[in-house]
Amino acid sequence: MKVGELARESGLAPSRIRFYEREGLIGSIDRGPNGYRQYSRGTRQLLEIIVMAQQAGFSLGEIRNLLPPHGKGDWSKDKLVAALKTKVIEVAALQRRLSETQAGLEAVIARIEARPPGGDCFENAEAVLADLRDQVKAG
Amino acid sequence: MKVGELARESGLAPSRIRFYEREGLIGSIDRGPNGYRQYSRGTRQLLEIIVMAQQAGFSLGEIRNLLPPHGKGDWSKDKLVAALKTKVIEVAALQRRLSETQAGLEAVIARIEARPPGGDCFENAEAVLADLRDQVKAG
DNA sequence: CTTGACCTTGAAGTTCACTTTAAGGTTAGG
DNA sequence: CCTAACCTTAAAGTGAACTTCAAGGTCAAG
Numbered sequence: 001m002k003v004g005e006l007a008r009e010s011g012l013a014p015s016r017i018r019f020y021e022r023e024g025l026i027g028s029i030d031r032g033p034n035g036y037r038q039y040s041r042g043t044r045q046l047l048e049i050i051v052m053a054q055q056a057g058f059s060l061g062e063i064r065n066l067l068p069p070h071g072k073g074d075w076s077k078d079k080l081v082a083a084l085k086t087k088v089i090e091v092a093a094l095q096r097r098l099s100e101t102q103a104g105l106e107a108v109i110a111r112i113e114a115r116p117p118g119g120d121c122f123e124n125a126e127a128v129l130a131d132l133r134d135q136v137k138a139g
Numbered sequence: 140m141k142v143g144e145l146a147r148e149s150g151l152a153p154s155r156i157r158f159y160e161r162e163g164l165i166g167s168i169d170r171g172p173n174g175y176r177q178y179s180r181g182t183r184q185l186l187e188i189i190v191m192a193q194q195a196g197f198s199l200g201e202i203r204n205l206l207p208p209h210g211k212g213d214w215s216k217d218k219l220v221a222a223l224k225t226k227v228i229e230v231a232a233l234q235r236r237l238s239e240t241q242a243g244l245e246a247v248i249a250r251i252e253a254r255p256p257g258g259d260c261f262e263n264a265e266a267v268l269a270d271l272r273d274q275v276k277a278g
Numbered sequence: 279c280t281t282g283a284c285c286t287t288g289a290a291g292t293t294c295a296c297t298t299t300a301a302g303g304t305t306a307g308g
Numbered sequence: 309c310c311t312a313a314c315c316t317t318a319a320a321g322t323g324a325a326c327t328t329c330a331a332g333g334t335c336a337a338g
Contacts (some may be wrong), residue, residue: 001266002285003284003285004284004285013326013327014285015326015327016325016326016327017327019325019326021329023325031180034283034286034287034333034334034335035284035285035287035333035334036285036286036334037285037286038313039206043290046298050242050295059324059325060324061216061324077251079141081248081251083246084244084248084251088241088244088245088248092241094239095234099234102227102231102234103222103225104191105226106225106227109220109227110222112219112220112223113220123190141314141315142314142315143313143315152296152297152298153315154295154296154298155295155296157316157317158295158296158297162295173303173304173305173316174303174304174315174316175304175314175315175316176315176316187330193295198294198295199294200294201296263316279331279338280334280337280338281320281336281337282335282336282337283334283335283337284334284335284336284338285332285333285335286331286333286334287330287333287337288329288330288331289329289330290327290328290329290330291326291327291328291329291333292326292327292328293324293325293326293327294323294324294325294334295312295323296321296322296323297320297321298319298320298321298322299318299320299321299337300318300319300320300321301316301317301318302315302316302318302322303311303314303315303317304312304314304315304316304324305312305313305314305315306311306312306313306314307310307311307312307313308309308310308311308313
């Protein structure tokens, strides 16, 4: 499978796939006698893993450190599990932050909608900010 | 209040405050006869609003478009409320995605921990990915 | 044998949100 | 008067994650 085909299948741009290779996220790749890259199904899997990890909030650097023994098997199970558990905690923290954000946004909307057209918006802002600060601290 | 003082009070670097000014997020600022910027309490408020909006996931461009009539009062209430509501929806979507991520991570951890030391990790990966895809689709 | 769609490379460009640097002007304290 | 700590500007640098470009090689179809 050449890069264009892999790109179509994975939904990633060829430039992006080659970029990941340069960055060491994909191991070394087979080449045909013409020099074209020859990808295996495994690479597609790997790309999916990379994209998922990104969606889970891992940076490319983190991802590289998580799956480095790309030579053969064994992704150093313990390190991987530890990293995943850490990420679960981080995601949970992010969830809490988002809940606060959500509440804050709702509060701001309620405040703004409660005011009749006139009124000094900057005065409102002060009150709204006070609310938000309380919520952030209480969250 | 000069930029250093505002920086101390707001917790933002002076360079960042001046950057926001260049980017049109803060209106024009009073200058002393020496050319030094003279900030009002309002600017500090504005900075807090900007930082909160960023935390809520607004880009600087979006923020600029949300509070542009910085000449006087009235932040175009309707536009602001509409944008906030849109953002609430986006945040909710992100929450859902995070829940899926969370579940996915837990599933991966369980899978990995369930396997005794040996076993081809790439085979695991395929099964795990199948799970994840299902979860993402079902979520 | 030419056209067009593919592939290769290295290098440079892009966007975002800043920070750092360079070269100066100002001001408070000893 | 000097020094250190401020302030000013424009311009360049940073890092993440890519994309685009330039200049070429390859390959299947007509």
